[in-house]
Amino acid sequence: MTVSPITFYFDFSSPYAYLASTQIEAIAARYGRDVEWVPVLLGPVFAATGARPLIEQPLKGDYLLIDVPRTARYLGVPYRHPDVFPVATYQAARVLIGLQREQPDQAVPWLHRCFAAYFTHNRNIAELPVLQALAAEQGLPVEAVERYTGDATIKAQLKANVDRALQAGMCGAPYIVVDEQPFWGADRLPQLEHWLATGGF
Amino acid sequence: MTVSPITFYFDFSSPYAYLASTQIEAIAARYGRDVEWVPVLLGPVFAATGARPLIEQPLKGDYLLIDVPRTARYLGVPYRHPDVFPVATYQAARVLIGLQREQPDQAVPWLHRCFAAYFTHNRNIAELPVLQALAAEQGLPVEAVERYTGDATIKAQLKANVDRALQAGMCGAPYIVVDEQPFWGADRLPQLEHWLATGGF
Numbered sequence: 001m002t003v004s005p006i007t008f009y010f011d012f013s014s015p016y017a018y019l020a021s022t023q024i025e026a027i028a029a030r031y032g033r034d035v036e037w038v039p040v041l042l043g044p045v046f047a048a049t050g051a052r053p054l055i056e057q058p059l060k061g062d063y064l065l066i067d068v069p070r071t072a073r074y075l076g077v078p079y080r081h082p083d084v085f086p087v088a089t090y091q092a093a094r095v096l097i098g099l100q101r102e103q104p105d106q107a108v109p110w111l112h113r114c115f116a117a118y119f120t121h122n123r124n125i126a127e128l129p130v131l132q133a134l135a136a137e138q139g140l141p142v143e144a145v146e147r148y149t150g151d152a153t154i155k156a157q158l159k160a161n162v163d164r165a166l167q168a169g170m171c172g173a174p175y176i177v178v179d180e181q182p183f184w185g186a187d188r189l190p191q192l193e194h195w196l197a198t199g200g201f
Numbered sequence: 202m203t204v205s206p207i208t209f210y211f212d213f214s215s216p217y218a219y220l221a222s223t224q225i226e227a228i229a230a231r232y233g234r235d236v237e238w239v240p241v242l243l244g245p246v247f248a249a250t251g252a253r254p255l256i257e258q259p260l261k262g263d264y265l266l267i268d269v270p271r272t273a274r275y276l277g278v279p280y281r282h283p284d285v286f287p288v289a290t291y292q293a294a295r296v297l298i299g300l301q302r303e304q305p306d307q308a309v310p311w312l313h314r315c316f317a318a319y320f321t322h323n324r325n326i327a328e329l330p331v332l333q334a335l336a337a338e339q340g341l342p343v344e345a346v347e348r349y350t351g352d353a354t355i356k357a358q359l360k361a362n363v364d365r366a367l368q369a370g371m372c373g374a375p376y377i378v379v380d381e382q383p384f385w386g387a388d389r390l391p392q393l394e395h396w397l398a399t400g401g402f
Contacts, residue, residue: 045260048259048260049258049260049261050253050258050259051252051258051261057251057252057372058249058250058372059246059249059250059367059370059371059372060250060372060373062370062372063370063372063383063385066382066383067385070392070402071392073402074392074395074402166260169260169263169264170260171258171259171260171261171263171264181267182264182267184264184268187386187388187389188268188388191271191272191275194275201271201274201275
């Protein structure tokens with residue numbers, strides 16, 4: 001019997017998606033599931049819900065700066081709030097999609113590398129030279145970065161990812177779907193795991 | 202040595218505040234803390250953050266209707282989504298403040314009764330006759346409901362509660378503060394408990 005994967009919708013600029021990205025593979029493995037990583041852009045999601053980035057909202061922005069580092073400590077995950085936050089992530093996402101197509105073994109290492117670069121090493125993943133350096137550090141051909149970021153079919157795939165996420169009800173990041181059951185937020189991982197353990201509750 | 206209480210800011214119309222209200226006393230008791238219940242109104246909080254009620258937001262409203270009952274099942278807490286949601290809660294809050302002043306032993310039973318009436322028995326706690334029936338069921342003098350809801354000093358106290366909550370950074374409900382450390386949301390109770398257990402992390 002094949003079981004469906006855990007679909008993980010995310011934007012590279014979401015600290016809660018970063019935190020969840022460090023946990024989801026271990027959870028999936030415990031229940032014999034794969035993780036399907038779906039990079040999207042939060043901009044269109046916010047446009048759909050009428051929200052703005054948390055950091056730009058009075059009170060919520062201040063709370064985020066307390067909550068994210070504390071949640072990282074709670075999970076035992078390194079965190080360093082980026083000096084530039086949030087950032088545009090369509091280029092990092094396009095590179096991921098390019099790798100998912102052409103070098104799938106390199107895709108997951110790339111996404112963890114991007115998250116870590118941004119949320120622990122304060123490297124601005126909106127900048128093409130930073131992405132090129134990250135590619136080099138991963139042993140990827142540096143020219144692939146510009147090839148992927150400029151590829152019209154990859155652009156279209158990223159847009160299709162956003163459409164698919166909205167169709168699935170995405171209202172923030174991370175948005176994780178297992179067996180058509182949606183879980184929004186790093187804080188829903190315990191419920192998600194309970195769902196996997198019990199087959200639904 | 203006296204330890205400071207856990208301050209629980211809430212609006213009676215928040216399902217997440219209801220869920221957390223069923224858990225917070227047991228957590229507090231495990232660490233020798235009291236709970237200070239502070240009723241507020243989410244309207245002014247939303248005005249401060251620029252948010253709207255979740256249920257009115259595209260996608261987030263749909264998600265709430267999945268997430269709240271599921272979280273209730275996860276916690277083993279009864280839940281029945283109210284037909285009228287959200288509702289105005291200033292009258293229920295004023296009665297609570299009146300009891301906190303004049304009959305403190307009746308205050309906590311009242312707040313649990315209001316939450317349960319609204320979120321498990323589908324009774325519209327915005328309506329004065331419902332509050333009067335709830336008072337009678339608790340053995341309180343029914344006349345106290347109108348006396349409390351019409352009392353100018355109680356109105357002023359509710360407004361002061363809101364000001365205090367905003368000063369403390371409240372950006373949604375429940376908003377729980379322990380030793381000046383804020384925790385927003387029923388989903389932060391495990392972190393709050395870890396904070397109490399470890400003295401901060």
